[in-house]
Every structure is written in structure tokens, then in C-alpha cells.
Amino acid sequence: MCVLKIFLVEDDLFFGETLKYHLQLNPDFEVHLFQTGKDCLINLYEKPDIICLDFGLPDITGDKLLKKIQETNDKIPIIIISGQEDIEVAVDFLKSGAKDYIVKSNHTKDLLWNSILKIRENLKLVQEVEELKEKLEQKFSFEKTIIGQSDSIKSVFNKINKAINTNINVSITGETGTGKEVVAKAIHYNSDRKNKPFIAVNMAAIPKDLIESVFFGHEKGAFTGASERSIGKFEQADGGTIFLDEIAELDLNLQSKLLRVLQEREVIRLGGTTRIKFNARLIIATHKDLSQEVKKGNFREDLFYRIIGLPIELPPLRERGNDTLLLAKYFIDLFTKENKIKSITLSKESKQKLMKYPFYGNIRELKSVIDLACVMCEENEILLDDLTFTSINSNDMFLSEEKKLKEYTAEIILHYLKKNNNDVIQTAKKLDIGKSTIYNLIQSKIV
Incomplete structure (x- = not known):
């Protein structure tokens, strides 16, 4: 939550402008001032994060306005600002769902500032919890995260x-881009360790002289x-789970x-002597054949047998048939x-082109191709020319379509004819x- 949208409802224009000026000293506060309850209600579509409400408005009392706001959205935090010091009134408002009750005085602006800061912290916590729930729900349903039939x-x-x-x-193998980390997370977040940490370490990305410190820590x-x-x-x-990606890149000395x-x-931290017990599940991944x-x-052979556990080999995308289209x-x-x-569709020809291409970069390459196609397409439909394949291996594109030998031969001859300015000899x-x-x-007009 970056900017906090605050509705300030106050019929005393001078007092309202004073509060608005003070609140807007915080660059994260976006303050909208209204002088009537009606103006506040008709602008609720703007979805304020907090409403600061004067008790004595000219068109509607504070308690009625509170109820009307709650009927529209009962999750908006509301702060009551009132000239009344009656304790019973304050208690009634708080029982009705108001987050705070502030009596108008020389300290109102400071009390309001502090109250809003507290509410913002609570809103942040609620948002973080909701985001965490959403992430966990996605991870728990691994058959939705790992697409394919x-x-x-x-x-x-x-x-x-x-x-x-x-x-x-668990040892996960497969070509680059097949989704090894996705599978590792699916295992962790569906296991009884799901509420504990998932720690991923990419062996190929850590300098050799730092790996020991990264693994075991230091004093x-x-x-x-x-x-x-x-x-x-x-x-x-x-x-929880420790996921060691590209385990084959680990130096032999560190393997021991x-x-x-x-x-x-x-583990014993570098520079330390204390032995620290840990209980973590190990999942490793590599695109290499560890036995080779x-x-x-x-x-090391002894390390190989220690980590191999349950082997899961991920198939390359080109061997997964219609999963490519899914x-x-x-x-x-x-x-x-x-x-x-707006939603985007694939034309029949573009589907055929995707099915014929070998995707040696697998799922990662497919996502890159699709993202670019979504940008390039017109009329919300991906056509043949919108699909651009940037293959590292030039042979990939040449062999991506199944042709007869005569057709491949003709393409090669045509390439060299153009290169030699149509000089047949x-x-x-x-x-x-x-x-x-x-x-x-x-x-024969083939070339």
C-alpha cells in the first residue's frame, strides 16, 4: 500500500482545510475534503482507504452517515471527529464499528495523524495476509500451477x-526451462512443511568462495x-525445505x-564451534545427468546416493503434445x-505453428514467445506473423517444420544461390x- 486515500468530511471549511493541509504533509496521504455527508456518499466509488467523519454535519448526523457508509462497504475504517466530549456517545460510535473517536481540540490534528498511522499499519497487515493466502492457495493447487494434461x-x-x-x-531433472523450481515449490507447499520456509539456492549463481558461507553461515x-x-x-x-538448484555445479571439495x-x-558456522542442528527436507535439481x-x-558417488531420493524427470515441452497450447x-x-x-485468442494457423516448433527453451521460451505475441498482435488475436522465435540454435528454426528431403534440399540450394548472386557453377x-x-x-520451379 503506497498512497493512502483519505476522505475528510467536515462542514467547517477552515477547520477542514487545516486538517487536510496537516495530513498532506505526509506524501503518502491523498486527502479529499467534503463539506456534506451527501458528497461523501456519492464519491464512495473512489474507494477511500479511511474516512474521517465529523459528528455534526448540516445534512445528516454522524451516526446515520456511519451506517450508510457501512451499508456500502463495511470494511472502510472510520474515524469520528466530534465537538462532544460525552463518553456515552463515543462508546456508542465505537460499538457501531468506528475505529476511533477524537474530540475537537488544539491537538486534533496530531491525534488524527497518529490514529491514521495506526490504521495504516493494520491495513498493511491485512493486505499482507490476503496476499499470502492468495499465494498459498495458488501453490497448494499444484495441478493448476503446473499446467498440462x-x-x-x-x-x-x-x-x-x-x-x-x-x-x-527429491531429485528433479530436466532440460532448462521445464519448471524444476515450480515442481519443488509444489511439493513443499502441499506437504506438512508448508508453513515453514522454502529456501532456494542457485548453485550456478553463487561465487565458489562464497558458497560455504551461504550454505552454513558465518560468525x-x-x-x-x-x-x-x-x-x-x-x-x-x-x-521447511531447502532447494538446491543446479547441484551439479557444486565444487568437489564442497560436495564432501x-x-x-x-x-x-x-552445521557449524564459519569461524564458529557450535554445532547447530537443523531439520530441513532436501530437494535438488539439475539439467545434467548426475549419474554421468x-x-x-x-x-561424488556417495553424495549422489545420499541426495537422489525420489527422482522426478520433467519432460521437455516438445514431448508434451497439446500441453503446449494449454x-x-x-x-x-x-x-x-x-x-x-482485453482477452486475446490464438488463430488456427498460430496454434499449428506453436505445435510444430520444438521449444528447446521449453516453458520459459514459450512464455517469452507468447508475451511478445500479445504485444504485437492486432484485433486481440495472435496471428502467424505475431509469433517470433528467437532460437539460440539456428538449426531449431530450420527443422521446426516437417518437410520432405527434396524441400529441405531446395531451401539449401536457394540459400546458396542467393549468396552467390545466382551463380549456378x-x-x-x-x-x-x-x-x-x-x-x-x-x-521444376522448386527453386
């Missing part, structure tokens, strides 16, 4: 369910620059230290909602083919 993704759902009901270590003065104690990721994850920590279930890394000598629609709906624009030499092959293709 293919047999391969249903197999993943089955393994997620098995992981949820136990505390076994003040443990090394140059350690000006205060730091709690490591394993301690932070106590009771990680193995000891996992065996003993305790063991054979190559890049990964995900595309999900990303379109997400984009339109976030950008507050030069092109034939470059491709090591006979001139007649090129002439035959030209005569």
Missing part, C-alpha cells in the same frame, strides 16, 4: 503426490568483511562438506490480466553437387 505430465503429478506424503529427498569476524553474524541457508530452512552436513543434520557426472568424476492459453490469460487488457562447387541438380530444381 499429457500422459508425461500426469506421471509427474503422480510422483509429486508421492513426494508430498513423505519426507524423502562475526570469521573473515575479512564479516562485520556481523550471518545465518546460513540450511539454518534458515529449519523445519555438504555430504557431512546431510549425514549429521547439523559421477562416471566422469565430476560428482500453456500458451495460460500465459495469454496471465499477460492480459497483469496488463489489464559457383553454387554447385560450394555444395559439391552437379550443375544439373540445380538446373533440374529450377526447371
Whole structure:
């Protein structure tokens, strides 16, 4: 909550302007002054965060206006400002739902300021709780978060369910962009650890000389620059889940230290001597084949067996059939909602194009393509030309459509003809083919 919209209802214009000026000294307060209860009511559509209400208005009494506001929206905090010092009146207002009752005096502006600050803190807490509930609800329903109906993704759902009901270590493998962290969060937020921390560590993003401090923490003065104690990721994850992404990138020397920590279930901070117990579930992820890394000598065999637990292999998007279109629609709906624009559809041709493309960047690449298409499309429909694929591997685009060998051959010859200014002899030499092959293709109008 950045700006707080405040309605100030006061028939004494001088007093009202004084309060408004004082409140607007806070740049986070947006104050609207009304002199009648009617003006306040007809402007409730602007959804004020707080209403400061004078008890003695010329057109309606404070208690009646309070009820009318509550009939429209009973969640708006209301502060009563009154010239009456009658305790019974104040108590009646507070029983009726007013958040505060302030008697007009030389201190009114300061009392009002403090009351609004307290209400703002409560509103922040309510908002944070609502946002947390929304996030948790999304995470709990993992079959809505992980989009798909293919047999391969249903197999993943089955393994997620098995992981949820136990505390076994989980190892998630799959190509880059297949959603490994999404699966890790789905397991955590559906398990009995859901109310405890989910701590994610990307091994590839941490400098080698800092990993030990990040993992296990350090004491003040443990090394140059350690000006205060730091709690490591394993301690932070106590009771919850620690997710080690790209585990194959971990240095061999640190692999042995990680193995000891996992065996003993305790850490010693750098520069310290105290053994600190922790209870955290381990989930690891990698796009590499860990068993092959063991054979190559890049990964410890004993650590491999310690962390492998329940293996979940995520299928690449190109092997998930119609899931591509389901995900595309999900990303379109997400984009339109976030950008507050009208709904967007996919044309038949654009659907076919999406289904043929191999998506070596998987779900992450698909989201990027869809976001750009939503920006580029006209008439709220994504057409063929709105889909732009920026493939790292040039062969991806060339092979993204299924064609006959003759058609691929013609494309290659046409490419080199243009490159050689339609010089047939030069092109034939470059491709090591006979001139007649090129002439035959030209005569058949394929090239």
C-alpha cells in the first residue's frame, strides 16, 4: 500500500482545510475534503482507504452517515471527529464499528495523524495476509500451477503426490526451462512443511568462495568483511525445505562438506564451534545427468546416493503434445490480466505453428514467445506473423517444420544461390553437387 486515500468530511471549511493541509504533509496521504455527508456518499466509488467523519454535519448526523457508509462497504475504517466530549456517545460510535473517536481540540490534528498511522499499519497487515493466502492457495493447487494434461505430465503429478506424503529427498531433472523450481515449490507447499520456509539456492549463481558461507553461515569476524553474524541457508530452512538448484555445479571439495552436513543434520558456522542442528527436507535439481557426472568424476558417488531420493524427470515441452497450447492459453490469460487488457485468442494457423516448433527453451521460451505475441498482435488475436522465435540454435528454426528431403534440399540450394548472386557453377562447387541438380530444381520451379 503506497498512497493512502483519505476522505475528510467536515462542514467547517477552515477547520477542514487545516486538517487536510496537516495530513498532506505526509506524501503518502491523498486527502479529499467534503463539506456534506451527501458528497461523501456519492464519491464512495473512489474507494477511500479511511474516512474521517465529523459528528455534526448540516445534512445528516454522524451516526446515520456511519451506517450508510457501512451499508456500502463495511470494511472502510472510520474515524469520528466530534465537538462532544460525552463518553456515552463515543462508546456508542465505537460499538457501531468506528475505529476511533477524537474530540475537537488544539491537538486534533496530531491525534488524527497518529490514529491514521495506526490504521495504516493494520491495513498493511491485512493486505499482507490476503496476499499470502492468495499465494498459498495458488501453490497448494499444484495441478493448476503446473499446467498440462499429457500422459508425461500426469506421471509427474503422480510422483509429486508421492513426494508430498513423505519426507524423502527429491531429485528433479530436466532440460532448462521445464519448471524444476515450480515442481519443488509444489511439493513443499502441499506437504506438512508448508508453513515453514522454502529456501532456494542457485548453485550456478553463487561465487565458489562464497558458497560455504551461504550454505552454513558465518560468525562475526570469521573473515575479512564479516562485520556481523550471518545465518546460513540450511539454518534458515529449519523445519521447511531447502532447494538446491543446479547441484551439479557444486565444487568437489564442497560436495564432501555438504555430504557431512546431510549425514549429521547439523552445521557449524564459519569461524564458529557450535554445532547447530537443523531439520530441513532436501530437494535438488539439475539439467545434467548426475549419474554421468559421477562416471566422469565430476560428482561424488556417495553424495549422489545420499541426495537422489525420489527422482522426478520433467519432460521437455516438445514431448508434451497439446500441453503446449494449454500453456500458451495460460500465459495469454496471465499477460492480459497483469496488463489489464482485453482477452486475446490464438488463430488456427498460430496454434499449428506453436505445435510444430520444438521449444528447446521449453516453458520459459514459450512464455517469452507468447508475451511478445500479445504485444504485437492486432484485433486481440495472435496471428502467424505475431509469433517470433528467437532460437539460440539456428538449426531449431530450420527443422521446426516437417518437410520432405527434396524441400529441405531446395531451401539449401536457394540459400546458396542467393549468396552467390545466382551463380549456378559457383553454387554447385560450394555444395559439391552437379550443375544439373540445380538446373533440374529450377526447371521444376522448386527453386
